[in-house]
Amino acid sequence: MENTMKQLPPKPVDLKKRIYHWAIAIVTIVVIVWSCIGINFGRIKESAGQITGAIFAGIFHPDWSYVYNGSGEDLISQLWETICIAFLGTFISAIISLPFAFWAAHTKHKKWYVSRTGKLVLAVIRSFPEIVLALMFIKAVGPGSAAGVFALGFHSVGMLAKLFSEAIENLETGANEAVSAAGGSKWNIITFATMPNLMPELISNTLYRFDVSIRSASILGLVGAGGIGYPLIIALQYRQWNRVGIILLGIIIMVVIIDWISGWIRKKLV
Amino acid sequence: MSNSQIPNHELPKKKLKVMNIVWVLVLVIGFFLSVDTTNAHISVLLAPQNFSQFADIFVQMCRPDWSYASTAIPLVIETIKMAVLGTVIGSVIAFIYSLLIARNIIKNKVVTGVLRFIMNIIRTLPDLLLGAIFVAIVGIGPVAGVFALSVFTFGVVVKLFYEAIETIDPGPIEALTAVGANKFQIICFAVMPQIITYFISYVLYAFEINVRASTVLGYIGAGGIGLYLQQTLQVFAYDKTGTIIIVIIIVVVLIDYISSKSREALMK
Numbered sequence: 001m002e003n004t005m006k007q008l009p010p011k012p013v014d015l016k017k018r019i020y021h022w023a024i025a026i027v028t029i030v031v032i033v034w035s036c037i038g039i040n041f042g043r044i045k046e047s048a049g050q051i052t053g054a055i056f057a058g059i060f061h062p063d064w065s066y067v068y069n070g071s072g073e074d075l076i077s078q079l080w081e082t083i084c085i086a087f088l089g090t091f092i093s094a095i096i097s098l099p100f101a102f103w104a105a106h107t108k109h110k111k112w113y114v115s116r117t118g119k120l121v122l123a124v125i126r127s128f129p130e131i132v133l134a135l136m137f138i139k140a141v142g143p144g145s146a147a148g149v150f151a152l153g154f155h156s157v158g159m160l161a162k163l164f165s166e167a168i169e170n171l172e173t174g175a176n177e178a179v180s181a182a183g184g185s186k187w188n189i190i191t192f193a194t195m196p197n198l199m200p201e202l203i204s205n206t207l208y209r210f211d212v213s214i215r216s217a218s219i220l221g222l223v224g225a226g227g228i229g230y231p232l233i234i235a236l237q238y239r240q241w242n243r244v245g246i247i248l249l250g251i252i253i254m255v256v257i258i259d260w261i262s263g264w265i266r267k268k269l270v
Numbered sequence: 271m272s273n274s275q276i277p278n279h280e281l282p283k284k285k286l287k288v289m290n291i292v293w294v295l296v297l298v299i300g301f302f303l304s305v306d307t308t309n310a311h312i313s314v315l316l317a318p319q320n321f322s323q324f325a326d327i328f329v330q331m332c333r334p335d336w337s338y339a340s341t342a343i344p345l346v347i348e349t350i351k352m353a354v355l356g357t358v359i360g361s362v363i364a365f366i367y368s369l370l371i372a373r374n375i376i377k378n379k380v381v382t383g384v385l386r387f388i389m390n391i392i393r394t395l396p397d398l399l400l401g402a403i404f405v406a407i408v409g410i411g412p413v414a415g416v417f418a419l420s421v422f423t424f425g426v427v428v429k430l431f432y433e434a435i436e437t438i439d440p441g442p443i444e445a446l447t448a449v450g451a452n453k454f455q456i457i458c459f460a461v462m463p464q465i466i467t468y469f470i471s472y473v474l475y476a477f478e479i480n481v482r483a484s485t486v487l488g489y490i491g492a493g494g495i496g497l498y499l500q501q502t503l504q505v506f507a508y509d510k511t512g513t514i515i516i517v518i519i520i521v522v523v524l525i526d527y528i529s530s531k532s533r534e535a536l537m538k
Contacts, residue, residue: 035351084304140324145308215396255394
């Protein structure tokens, strides 16, 4: 009796599942190995370590004189411009997103292809590279932060409308039915039942998108669409590591503060 | 029956919330301030010659030059390779790192606090910015892109994953501690089985983001299809740009679809 109890019973083997798991594992490993083949890791510049050191040294000895010098080209005003681009971009996209969201939400339509096409359009907008959009707007309105605002405003629609439409799909229909049972028109249903239920979700998603937009706005400058990205790329090209350091610090502090504020508001909403 | 006899006929007045007015004011002021700072008046965009220029580019992009697709394909493959490698490297590091910052595994508050601080700083940096920095460090080429994507993936996965670890059921950990298991055994037999599906799902999610991000990394010289994007835009060959964008969109939508379907299958 003692002997039989000491050994654990063998694990039940589900052969089908096991083969399936092994197949996935093998495919994954093959894909990873395949990816390693084409990329040559030997071509790293010899000075890589030195430059990394220089950047870190720059972060710890930042160029404080760049923070504010009143010329409008300093860190504070560039960061402010970045925030403004993100704010306005998110504002525009939130407005454009609403109709798109109702289009893509499958609970709002009887016919399946309506919401499918809406979802596809949003996927295409999402995948259209933001930088290309920024360059197109630069061609139209000239280099500067206006191009960044429009690029961000249109690009964010893809993601924001998707989040909105998911919020609409998850909506309880009870309130809508109650209003229509009391004889409310379509317009009444939207204003008294749908919107109040939807609002916290919409605001929360928009704030989340604002977090993302802040990060996007700080890189749009790399192509000349305004914001902090432009001085950064210049400083990187001219190897002014102290300035790179202060700009990175500025971006990190700005993003952390904005994340903190929007997280705080979102927590209060829920 | 006239209205006066039914006092309940009208809807009750909503209470006016002061905070709502404050928020609306903040929004409106913010709106005008930003319009002023960025000079982004809608009239600028809709001015005939400006808008026609925008529309012109768009129309040219809509007539793609299909012969260019064969040139673009090798770089698309390089882009996907970059995304795969970046995801793998980043998520392996993220895996170990999240075990170190989960408060139910490492009890030392100082260690987790410092490591979390570093993580939060890394998370703030956007992908293209990392790309620009790594191009400066390791030179132009896909290696810079792989590094940038690794760091970016790390930031995405580590946050989701350590939060998942912290929500696991503590029962198995206690059971294994009670029978005298060491840290490694606890992680292997109590933590892993509970979270491995979450981890795979987050990695797939990061892969989706990386594919999207890697398509533009080439624009600043970090390898992949973005390089051609920049070259064609510089010589105003918008038909070729259009081809590249369509190829990018197809690849991204396809990978998104596969990855989200497998995530759904995983979470079932």
